[in-house]
Amino acid sequence: MPIKELSRFSSHDTEFVYFINEDQTVGFSLYPRAKKNELVEHRKNINDLATCVPIIKVFGGDWPAYKVHDLVQIKCVGEVSPGAFSAGSSMRSTESNLLFQDQRVEGNRVITILKHKYFDLEVEHKLEFNHENDYVLLSSKVINRGETEVKLENVSSFCLDGLSPFQQDDGEGAYYFHRFLSTWSAEGKHEVRSAEDCNFERSWSGHGARTMRYGQVGSMPVKDYFPFIGLEDRQHQVMWGAQLAQPGSWQMEFYRRGDFVSLSGGQGDREHAHWLKNLKPNESFATPQAIVSTCCGGIEDLQNRLVQYQLRELESLPQSEQDLPIVFNDWCTTWGHPSEDNILKIADALAGSHVKYLVMDDGWFNDEPGCQQGLGDWNVSKTIYPNGFKNLCLKLQEKGFIPGIWFELENCTEGSELFHREELLLKVDGFVLQRGTRRFLDFRKQEVHDYLAEKVIKTLKNNHISYIKTDYNDTIGMGCDGAESLGEGLRQHLAGVQAFYRRMREEIPDLVIEVCSSGGHRLEPSFMDLASMGGFSDSHEGTDIPIIAANTAMQIAMRKNQIWAVLREDDNVSRVYYSMAATFMGRMCLSGDLFLLNVQQKQIMQAGQEMYLQIKKSIPQGYIRIVRHGVSSYLHPKGYQIFARYAKESAYLVIHSFENAPSSIEYELEGNWKIGQVFKQDHINLSLKAKVLSLSGVEDYKGLVIELMPQL
Template sequence: MEYYVELKLRKDAYNGGFSNGLTLCGSESTRGLERILKKDDTIVYKNSTGQYVTLDMVKNNDTVEVSTIFENKGTESTTLEMLSSFALKGIKADKIHRLQSFWSAEGKLRTETIEELHLEPSWNRCGMRVEKFGNLGSMPVRKYFPFIALENSETQEFTAVQLYIPLSWQIEILCKEDETLSLVGGIADRDFGHWFKTIAPGETFTAPKAVIARGSSLYDVCDKLVKAQKPEISGLDQDMGIMFNEYCTTWGNPSLENISKICNKLKNKAVKYLVIDSGWYGKNEGWWASIGDWDVNYEKFPGGLKKAADYIRKCGMIPGLWFEPESVGRLSKHWDNTEHLLKKDGVVLTVGDKRFWDMSDPWVMEYLNNAVIKTLKECGFGYIKIDYNDTIGIGCDGAESLGEGLRQKVMATQEFFKKIKREIPDIVIENCSSGGHRLEPSMMELVSQASFSDAHETTAIPIIAANMHRVIKPSQSQIWAVMRGDDSNNRIYYSMISTFFGRMCLSGDIYDLTEKQWEVIEAGMEFYKEAADIIKYGKTIKYENTTKSYNKPQGEQLVIREFCNKQLVIAHRFENSREISLDFLQNKKIMKEYGLIDGDFTAKAWLIG
């Protein structure tokens, strides 16, 4: 396998082999590069008009971090239509693994053979074969995660890549001249993502980074990629603390009264955070339509948010607050504040009942500084849930291309995340985008936690939660267990055990629960605490799942994670399930167990030492 660079400059010819319109790889721009340096972890290329491309490769124990820098040392401006974040060639593989994702059904593994993807070379090697996929817009995890793994079944070698990119991206698998594959990825290019960027003499542009891992199994390479992520976790959030979010309790209608009621039930229940979700603002017109107006609804919160936050702290928990800072709802007073809203083709960009602030606008930053950061500070919140519930799409005005406009605005959003942390250093930030639409590494490195999904009460929760082990740290993956007064013990076990795949978050009608139900819940909380180190530091070594449908899951799931000679085993049965073999328990010391797995939609977990 060889590292190299792909790029396309506007003035240069496209590649042949019937590939124009399928890919910008192999263009005259790439063929015209001369390698002038290869030293240690750096490769430098130069073309005839004074443009340089530097490939920096930082080799860690288990991964290679790749950065690609384009520098215009020529005398004229040039326009990039494509620049790879990573490019690999000479890969021998027969299977391709991708992770599909839609709302409330994130991370589904899709495995296909080279033959199924029609990626065998043509008979005389003159036709390019291309499989190109990705995502357009400001929800980078929609349809696919920015991830791929190639498998060589014969040698049991895997090569996997994660892109660190919060906007439109693409990955391409190509073959032409022999039986090996090339793998290229980065910002979605001009053909795919409406992106091009003009680089003036003396300017540089750095592509989003990529991290590459090689290993002996899919679990192995995924674990290496996840452990390579370096999130800035708040000092308050190092201990795997348990959350309660009231959204599935009030359904967007929180008040001082019901928050106080929840607090009174959670006293002495080992819950660290209590998050007030959407609906604390506006004028009783619905939480969705009022987004953008962050004025406290004093009918719901007499005395303001500080009174609620103080009461949460009085009850021994850290208060959290929900915002969707980038968006403006249809009933917001800012709906027609067009000077500061994103536009596309000169028209305000409207998606359903949403418009979007221009996050690079100083006026917007000042407004959000007062509305968001000042509110958090003055009221004493230690946790912010940042939601984002629709996508900009292919791009927006403000730069030389729609795709570059999108890139600049999303980078400004990330700067706002950083500003929050600068202003409130210990703040715990939750990354939420209708659940899991922003679960990519560059966003995850800015936050302490993330919503794993919006699948709050579905039976697919343990499937989605286990999927996340392949792409984000379980210690950041917030899994919901929604409690209802009519829940059976088996339903409580099923929900609680699902949270053992990541961070436990409770919700629901907790004040309707009986003492016996609370006993089952608190036993699960205690099990979670004892398993916390395995969840946080361990490695997932087995993931068996026989389900196909997420709406009507059938079969069984078994996941094993281990750390320091201890194992956390999590088993779930779905509809039409079979008894799960417990052979893995033979000759093992069971330190703790929780749950009952004796039929459909039951679950059990074991700690083995």
């Protein structure tokens, strides 16, 4: 079936192409303009393949090499389910069910209107771009224009088709699939596999669907994978990829029925995430936003472009955040047992340091010692602050700190009165939803918002606290009662959660919000929009911290990537350098036995802070490169890692050696630089010649930071 170009748009380095067939099916693709000369005319059919010739002799006709996949993937209750053996694996349309109606341009927005073949639905696809950004935004909206209710089972935020336009056939050996795996305290492990390794070659006739749907179900959007999908045409060195701004269940999907690979993603569908949405007449549903990009190069080039989305409104951050202050958090010092005495002791130990935020973690509300017990009532302890909690916060301010406290505001645990207020809690099948010792507040209820305004916002205001660490330590799972499906209940609940986050910022404009969810389970764009920082991981003291920190620096803006440096009194010199150096891949957060450190340990800690102040100008804007040799296991890392941050007029390297590290390492720099300040042990020697940095004297488990200055 003939396919022609419908329209074309351009940003500074990317071409966006809409194409349409005779049946009025519209598809969408994009590619780097720098590769325009490598575009090829793709074969139209596979009639001459040895596997097809015999059957064509019997049945006749053309066997197309590919088909156009709808701009928006949609499935409604009552329409024919997808075929091609995809039931249970995909709810994408195997045949088109949307027809082109109109397309209009509104400034930097392209709105494409589609009509459903079988229901009175209008589907609006939106592309948002400008001539400066390295990414575009894609989203969809479904509107019921009819007089009867329609039930949605699947709606995509984006669907990229016709990949790769640089291949004239099925691209043997060209395609590689990229994902980022995530588990607790081991976030962001990069996975790349070829199409052949994934058994994702086209079927001999193009009939059988190849599909790989993955995602996350529940209220921890980064529990299993980061909400990301990536495709590489390695033969032409081009990447395509997308991130989803989604706080709950989501899915991504690689799909193939012919020569081309298609990528799609959005709200988790009915099969994957138990989601069903009823649209009454004149009602609409808008999908989560997808951040999409394409580029020449590899996975780091793609990620450098996607995370720029999180930097678009920096002026809205609190004034204190403009200077990227250093954080101290007492979690790995007091382990949930803070008191007026030990907090002031910590403050005195930090005198003369460059720490600005002093955060009191779990336990500030407990009259009796205990970790994460009685969450939900949020009554300030009457016993551990003999002079009052407000007085302690004021003393911290007098000492030059901005005080912060920890809340797990969405949950409650045994031992609290709130635990038994079932009218405020989420339910499943009529029973209170409980995971382990945790129950969950229902943020669709105004009473919950009012309760937390009194307990959280008022506590912050009354005690002059302008830093909040919001933790979240279990997942709801597939959803909750109160909507047409469990998945829709979850979606509505999380919309309420994020509304409360916005309310906190509105009522306390200078509030610094650190989003933590057992470390890194909420490191996705919609939560990062609400936060000044995100906790990178719950790996507090592992030797894997530099590896995880580099991973998360590829997923969120580095200025929001808060990394632990937990220092212990029995740490040797190498360990102090190792821990401090890891924080240079984002925001420095100190903890541990600070008031027990010896003179040499304190000197290294102070030197590390001063080095951080020197290089932090490179953190807000720039791009990263990561080199790893021999690194496979996180618990028992071997080899070494080089993390490079390049900015316009500054750069730096963070280098960590692991077990069985080589004694010498070489790294070729991008651009012309000279060595500036260094943070390292004396026995490690550096030299730079013809852009090649050489290190000697390297031993196992060392950490160092090297400032790079422009070579004029």
